[in-house]
Amino acid sequence: MALEKYFEPQKYEREIYRRWEESGAFVADSDSEKPPFVITMPPPNATGTLHTGHAVMLAIEDLMIRWKRMSGYEALWVPGTDHAAIATESVVIRNLQAEGMADPRGELGREELVRRIADYVANSQGRIRQQIRAMGSSCDWSRERYTMDPQLHRCVDAVFARxxxxxxxxxxxRIVNWDPHLQTTISDDEIYYQDRPAKFYTMRYGPFLVGTSRPETKPGDTAVAVHPDDERWREHIGKTYEVPWPKGPTITVRVIADEHVDPETxxxxxxxxxxxxxxxFEMAEKHDLPLIQVIGEDGRMTEAVGEHYAGMTVEECREAFVAEIExxxxxxxxxDYTQSMSLCYRSKQPVEPLPKEQWFVAVEKPAVPWRGRKVSLKQVxxxxxxxxEIHILPEHQEKTYFHWIDNLRDWCISRQIWWGHRIPVWYRGEEDMYVGHRPPRDEGWAQDEDTLDTWFSSALFTWSTLVDPEVGAEAGLDLSEILERSPDFQRFHPTSVMETGYDILFFWVARMILMTIYATGEIPFRTVYLHGLVLDVDGDKMSKTKHETCVDPMDTIEETGADVMRLALLSGNAPGKDLKLGRERLIGxxxxxxxxxxxAKLTDATVERIATACDRASLAPDRVEHPVNRWMLSRLRTLVTRVNRRLQDFTFGDAAETIRQSFWGELCDFYLEAVKVEPLSELEETAAVLFHTFMAYLKLWHPFLPFVTEKLWGELGGEGMLINAPWPQPDDAHVWPEDANDVAAVLRLVVAVRGIRAEQELEPATKLKVEVYPKSHAETFAASRAIVARLVRAEEIHFATVGSTAPTGATVAIDPSFEVAVRIGEADREAESRRLKKQLDDARRHLSELEKRLANESFLTRAKPEAVARTRADAETQRTTIASIGERLGQT
RNA sequence: AGACCCGUAGCUCAGUUGGUUAGAGCGCUACGUUGACAUCGUAGAGGUCAGCGGUUCAAGUCCGCUCGGGUCUACCA
Incomplete structure (x- = not known):
């Protein structure tokens, strides 16, 4: 069963994914005895397409899930999509407008528009699912959720009511952030700032000079604030002035004293x-000042500024007003002034702070039962x-998180859009109000017109996704009953890791913590892993407008396979670190x-040759005698230990690099070469060691490269599917320190001889005559004769007895464990002695540093004994080397 | 304005709780490919670890300051 010449991902990926899915490997069993490991997938926008941010998220989460699944955990990865309220509604409205409908909201009405949005979502939802599959994501599709599913909606209403x-x-x-363009409020976190050139005006104002960058709002002033200790204004405090604005209203302002005012500015x-x-606004509440709204929800000036200005846009009014003032x-x-404008992150349009009747979450109110006390959401x-209890990675993000909490204001959760979870509040007349999932039975109740902030429902996502759909449909249950009767919630919550980009720490992660603790009494997850942004090679954010540097994950998967995409995103990946992704990385x-x-091809052929009739699955590396075989097993053991530690530490990029180094350097460059020649090539134990080792590497690679490893596992005769194979653990039977050291010396011998070949400029085709003078462990050298001969291209290798030294007349290299001589006709003596002198100088310099340290009384008494012992041993090695080289140089 | 991160080879980055002569990949130079290798192999060049000061027997690693790059938050009357 010869393997094909190279791996063609397009040919196999779909098929492999289908086999995984059909085998049930993705589906978690809520009855199993295994410890759970759970990740909730950050739900992509249901109508979106996969971008590199999603791709890195999927690669990291699938890596963790596959690793834990193989390690004996009941691994559950819950996939889902988000209804992305503002984004989705505005896309549909824009589409309708492009089709010629001037005012879709007005023309269609609420019910019809919502229906059309739902249709739009249903039509495009399949695409993102297919893309998640194409990445190889081993998530549990039987538990897929959408933020608008009925049981999730039930949870939203239940939490709201409670x-x-x-x-x-x-x-x-309260003052809300109003986007006149989208005609809705947005939360503080949905704003970003942009510096723009502007003017700063200082104008006369009763007895004062007052500065502002927004003169058009001045008719809305109801007070002048000064610092209580400011001598200049003290006499005015408490007085009231009338300020007439040219062609505008005359306003009445009271002079108040407030600490907030900086007298220096x-x-x-x-x-x-x-x-x-x-x-x-806060100052007004404190001092009980009236409000005058001068800008309306349409972004135009209100009647309050007087006939002359009313109806103008903000910009028009500013110009007109300034002219009049002048x-x-x-x-x-x-x-001239640089103003930082607040803009809506969605519409990119200026946001106006406006007073409005809205729904808010009180973050300071001590009403959350927690560990026997009542605390505020902020506190908890x-x-x-x-x-x-919750660990954030990278750790420094914790500071950012605390800082955000400190500055958190009450969270405005109502939105004036139609797509989303409608606020579960019902009104009848002016007086009656009812809060609940369904309206009261009697007549005349009308539901609140507004919908909830998307993040309100996303904030419940770690547990609302685990609520049983049937339980969620039962009437009359309260929130805790719903949770109690949902087996998945009982079994799989709190989840293990929340993995997402650091850019949504506040939007989402913080809100999940806040809402989940309140609603369930449990933390939503134990570890927060925040990955960095994926940038292009220039370090800029990926942008489709920059064709030459933009990597489209789907195109890449199409061209080179999902494994290539995944490894490129995982290598060099560390918590919180931005990742530059370019062609080179993909080629690597x-x-x-x-x-x-x-x-794999070579392994397959070799195992086939040695163990022809053998059932491969029964090949076990027991009773291994040859030092090189032992070396391979002990290297593998070390590797497994390291990789496991890196995975536990969430340093996935390091884990990949560690496997790569060992795979390429130890397995491919040395061991696979070694098994081509006698005696290894003829030993039965070699088949077992090689097969076992290679399959272990496949397991280690699998979470990074699921498709190619699964394919090879099958081709090489692995048992079952790799996705379910047990994760490698360090085997304590595979510890042979002496053999490992000896083989390390053999590797140095190879390097030394190759060095001589290069230095003496010998043709690679020249067969060498090599003499080895071991200082110890001659058996291992002898056992590796053919291997060394192959690796250095020698036709003859002679091993001298231990303790003899290299003769004159040959070119020699010196190592603490051996001397090696190469006999060639016309040796370049100068080159050899240049090398030896350099080696001697290095050794001397090193020795003198070691001796300086050892001569230092403080070092001997204060340093750790191991450090001292190691320094002594090193010094001894250097002395030996120096002596050997000195002797050699003396002879020539 | 504050906070945080980063500054190590031409490029991208490793460097574990301080302890050998600071590493890898890519790129570069030279040589070569014997059948696992849309290549691969071998050898090599390349670093005052941004700078200054401090702690320590010992600093790329810990502390302070300066410079440079980035991010976030706040605010701007």
């Missing part, structure tokens, strides 16, 4: 506009991370896969 009852959700007029007097600034001689100065989310992955494939 929070309302506990006073953690309230309705009230500007004139020390600050116009307070409570309706259009978060900070001013004309009236009230403008003191106008300066701080505590679980502080106590280490491809080469490695090619190397694995070719090594």
């Amino acid at each position: 929070m309302f009852r506990d006073g953690l959700i309230y309705r009230g007029p 500007g004139t020390g007097a600050l116009g307070v506009t409570p309706a259009h600034s978060h900070v001013d 004309q009236a001689g009230l403008m003191e100065k106008v300066e 989310m701080r505590e679980v991370v502080q106590s280490g 992955s491809k080469r490695l896969i090619n190397k694995i494939w070719n090594a």
Whole structure:
């Protein structure tokens, strides 16, 4: 069964994925006795397509899941998609507008528009699923969830109702971030800032000079604030002034004293506009100031600014207003200024702070029962991370997390869009209000028009996905009953790892912590692993407009296979580190896969030759005698130990690199060469060692390269499917320190002879005559004769007795364990002595450093005894080497 | 404005709790391919670990400052 010349991913990937899926390997068993390992997949937008951010997420999560599944855990990876409210609704509306519908909301009405959005989602949802499959993701499709599934909706309503009852959700007029373009509020976290050139105006204002970058809002001022200790303004505090605006209203402002005002800035007097600034609103609440709204939800000036300005856009009004002020001689100065504009991350349009009646989550209110006390949401989310119950990787992100909590304001959760979970509140007339999943039975109730912030439902995702759909459909159950009766929740929550990009730590991770602890009394996950961004080779964010550097995961999978994509994303990957992904990295992955494939071909042929009739699965490396075979097994043992440690530490890139080094350097470059010649090539134990070792490498590679390894596992005769094979553990029977050391000396011997060949500029075709003078362990050298001969291309190797030294007349290399002489006709003596002198100088320099250390009394007394002992041993080795080289140089 | 991260070979990065003469991949140079290798192999060049100071017997590693790059948060009357 000869393997094909090279691996063709397009030919096998689909088929392999289908076999995995049909075997049930992805499906977790809630009745199993195994310890659970659970990951909730961050749900991609249901209507989206796979980008490199998703690809790195899938690669890392699948790596963990496959590793844990093979390690004997009941591994569950819950896939899902998100309804991405604002994004989806605006896409559908834009499509309708492109088709010529001017006002889709107005023309279709709520019910019809929501139906069309749902259709749109249903039509495009399949694409992202196929793409997740194409990556090789071994997630449990039988448990796939969508944030709009009925039982998830039930959970959303149940949590809302309970929070309302506990006073953690309230309705009230507050300053919200209003996007006039999307006609909805957005949360603080959905805003980003951009610096823009602007003007800073200082104008006369009653007895004050007041600065502002937004003069058009000044008719909305209801106070002037000064610092209580500011001498200049002290006499005015408490007084009231009338300020007439040219062609505008005359407003009444009270002078208040507030610590918030910085006397150093500007004139020390600050116009307070409570309706259009978060900070001013807070001040207004404290001082009981009235609100005057001068900008409306349509982004135009309201009647409150007077007839002249009303109806203008903000920009128009600013221009007009400034002109009037200047004309009236009230403008003191106008300066250039850099204003940081707040923009909506979705629409990229300016956001206006406006007063509005909205639903909020109270984050400061001590109403959450936790460990026998009542604490606030803020406190509880701080505590679980502080106590280490939830561990964030990379650790420094914890600081960012705490900082975010410190600055967190009440969270506005209502949105004025139609696509999403509608707020479960029902009104009748002015007075009656009911909160619950369904309206009361009697007539006349109308549901709140608004929907919930998408993150409100995503925040429940680690557990709402584990709620049993049938239980979720039962009427009359409260939240804790729903959870109690859902076997998956009981078995698989809290989840093990939350793996996502650090850019949504606040949006999502923090909110899951907050909502899940409140709703279930459990943390949502034990470890948060935050991966970095995937950047292009120039270190910029991937962008389709930059064709030459943008990597499209689906195109790459199409061209080179999912394994290449995955390994490229995993190698060099560490928590929180951005990753530059370019062609080179992809080529590197491809080469490695090619190397694995070719090594498999050789392994297959070799095992076939030695153990012709043998059942391969029964080949076990017991009673291994040859030092090189023992060396291979002990190297494998070391490798397994290291890889396991790196995986446990979440340093996946290191794990891949560690396997790569060993696979290429130890297995391919040495062992696979060694088994081509006698005596290894004829020993039966070799077949067992080679087969066992190679299959172990396949297992180690599998979480990184699932397709090619699965294919090879089958081709080479592995038992069952690799996806279910047991993960390698270090085998304590495979410890032979002496053999391992001796073979290491053999490897150095090879390098030494190759060095001589290069230095003496001998043709590679020249067959060498080599004499080896071991300082110890002659047996291993002798046992490796043919191997060394092959690796250095020698026609003759002679092993002298232990203790003899190399003769004159040959070119010699010196090592602590041996001397080796190569006989050639016209040796380049100068080159040899240059090399030996350099080696001697190095050894001397090193020795003198070691001796300096050993002569230091403090080192001897204060350093760890092991360090001292090691230094002594090293010094001894150097002395031996120096003596040998000195002798050799003396002779020539 | 504050916080955090990063600065190690031409490039991308490793460097474990301080302890051999600082490593790998890619690239580069030279040579060669004997059948596992859309290649691969061998050898080689290349680093004052950003700079300064401190702690220590010992610093790429810990601390402080400076410079350079990046990110986030806040605020800007």
